[in-house]
Amino acid sequence: MxxxxxxxxxxxxxxxxxxxxxxxxxxxxxxxxxxxxxxxxxxxxxxxxxxxxxxxxxxxxxxxxxxxxxKGYTPEGGGTPYANTDKDGSVSGVVPQLLNVADQKAATDAIHNDNWCMQEKFDGRRMMVRKSGSDVQAINKLGLFVGMSGPVADAAKLLDGDFIIDGECIGDRLHAFDIFESGGEDLRSKHYRVRYAALTELVGGSSNIAVVPLWESTDDKDRMFTELRENNAEGVVFKRLDAHYAPGRPNSGGSQLKFKFVDTLSALVTAVNSKRSVGLSLHGGDGMEFVGNVTIPANHDIPNEGDVVEIRYLYANPMLYQPVYLGVRDDILPEECVKSQVKYKSSADVDSGYDAENAGKPLVSKGGDLNPGVYSVDESVYRVGDTGALSEFRRGEYRQVRAQGDVQDASYKLKNRGRHTTEAELKSLGKESGRCMMCGVALEDAAARARGIGSSCAKKHGMG
Structure with missing residues (x-):
């Protein structure tokens, strides 16, 4: 056998x-x-x-x-990566820079720091394109040669000189965001500002390779962050303008960080069920842990047990809520399917942090931070999330307070003059605005509008 x-x-x-x-x-x-x-x-x-x-x-x-x-496994005990493999899937010798995830605080800090720029994060496949003479090759995030779109390859051949550019490929278009070799010169030690200028000069107006726009000023970053989120973009990437290109992924932090507006994770298929459904599991502290099932759309092949798949989801509690199957990931190893990827609260919970029990807690914790809750000060109502994010109820909806000076001013007022917003006030404002004052979403039906509180929040907090 x-x-x-x-x-x-x-x-x-x-x-x-x-x-x-x-x-x-x-x-x-x-x-x-x-x-x-x-x-x-x-x-x-x-x-x-x-x-x-x-x-x-x-x-x-x-x-x-x-x-x-x-993917680099070999029968030899030494495990030398990619030895004796075919060209497709063999080692390229090129390793990309990989990004860690930024939390809301890190994202806010980067927006207000002139040393950091911001770009849109695209929902495609990481791809580096290397041109040497007339030969054009594509390399994935594992450093392996892979196939590439014909139009992207043709566009790369039309660009001048030899190079290695880095980007995200979606269909027949490469969204290029970095370059670390050009005309025989290694650019990895150059600042990102210099590399980006070289990339822009090289690509120019190519139709199938486009340079990802970059924003530097706080006003531009803040404006585009809000606009991209409202337009349901994948997320944003923050990069230090004075940083060199560092292959691999740092243990924490780093000079490039990604912030996602939607939640996705890589999971391991551990069961193939009936009716186009598979079971998903992640590596946890006690071994493999089941996190739910996902339906496979009709336009996708059903993955096999052991495959790594990409899943979009709303939150986990503890099972994945509203999972959506995005496809098989052949550039991610099974060992990377870990529980630390998971977001365990809904976006509404994270934003609002409201709980009926918070009404009896002080506004300020022993550490001097604002506790999660909904508070009033002067004529304003604020919501403090579990992550510390601060939102103000303005013009009929909650709007996140982003500018550092505004955050400091609101925090000072809340700590010195703030009070818990009463249930009656929450309901009154909800009826007036048509939005639930705890989670911020539109009141969904006549009963919710009459109550002034969304159905799920009313049930959760006993506010019928």
């Missing part, structure tokens, strides 16, 4: 992957796998949802082995 033991060693990573075919009592076969850190307990799973004929098992097994070797 076929089996294989593979290894991957790069930097601090030292991983092992095993795959094998096993026979069942009824004479059919399963494709099974196990993976984890070398010389440690391995996590296991099945690539086949149910037993299959031998020929089918062999095809699944061979495809599994090919997918792992294309």
């Amino acid at each position: 076929q089996s294989i033991q593979l290894f991957f060693t790069e930097g601090t990573s030292d991983k092992e992957y095993r795959a094998w075919i096993s026979e069942t009592d009824d004479g059919k076969y399963l494709v099974e796998f196990a993976y984890g850190r070398r010389n440690s307990a391995l996590k296991s799973g099945k690539k086949t949802a149910s037993p299959v004929e031998y020929d089918a098992a062999v095809k699944i097994y061979e495809a599994l082995v090919k997918s792992k070797t294309s």
Whole structure:
């Protein structure tokens, strides 16, 4: 019966992957796998949802082995990445700079810091394009050669000289945001401001390769942050203008940070259910933890057990709420499917932080920060979220207070003269504005408008 033991060693990573075919009592076969850190307990799973004929098992097994070797696993104990693999999926020798996630505070700080610029984050596939003479190649975030769109390749061939540009590919368009080699010169040690200027000069008005716009001033960043969020963009990326290009991902922080307006995560398929549905799990402190099922749209193939898939969701509590399947991710390793990706509260909860129990708490914590809640001061009503985000009720809706001076002024007034907004006031303002004063969303029906509080908030806080 076929089996294989593979290894991957790069930097601090030292991983092992095993795959094998096993026979069942009824004479059919399963494709099974196990993976984890070398010389440690391995996590296991099945690539086949149910037993299959031998020929089918062999095809699944061979495809599994090919997918792992294309990601850098080798049968040799040394685990030298991408040795003896085909060109597609083999090592390129180029490693991109990877970004950590910014929280709301880090995003606000970057908006108000002139050393940081901001760009839109696109919902595509990370792709670097390397041109050498007439040869054009695409490289993914793992540093592997991959296929690329013909129009993007043709556009790259028309650009002058040799180069490596970095971007996000969506369909037949590459949204380029960086360049770290040009005309034989290594630009990695140059400041981002210099690299961006070189990228803009190189690309010019190319139709299938476009330079991602950049905003530097606080006013521009603040305006575009709000506009992009309201237009349901994927998110934004903040970059230090004086930073060099640093391949790999830092342990924390870094000179480039991403802030998402929508929540997505990479999960491992651990079950294939009936009616085009699969079960999802993430690595947690106690091993693999089930986080829910997701329906596979008709225009997507059903993924196999062991596949890494991209999921968009509203929040988790603790299961994923309103998950949406986006597709298989062949550029993300199973080990990266961890629980730390998950956002465990709804956006409304994070924004409002309101809880009936907060009415009995002081406005200011022992550490001197404002506690989550809804407060009134003078003629204004403010909402303090669990993350410390501050919003003011203005012109019939909550608007986040972003300018640092405005935040400081509002915080000072609240700490010195603020009071808890009463339930009666919340309901009165809700009826007047047509919005729930706890979560900020529009009141959904006649009963909610008559009550002045949204149905979910009324139920949650006992405010019928």
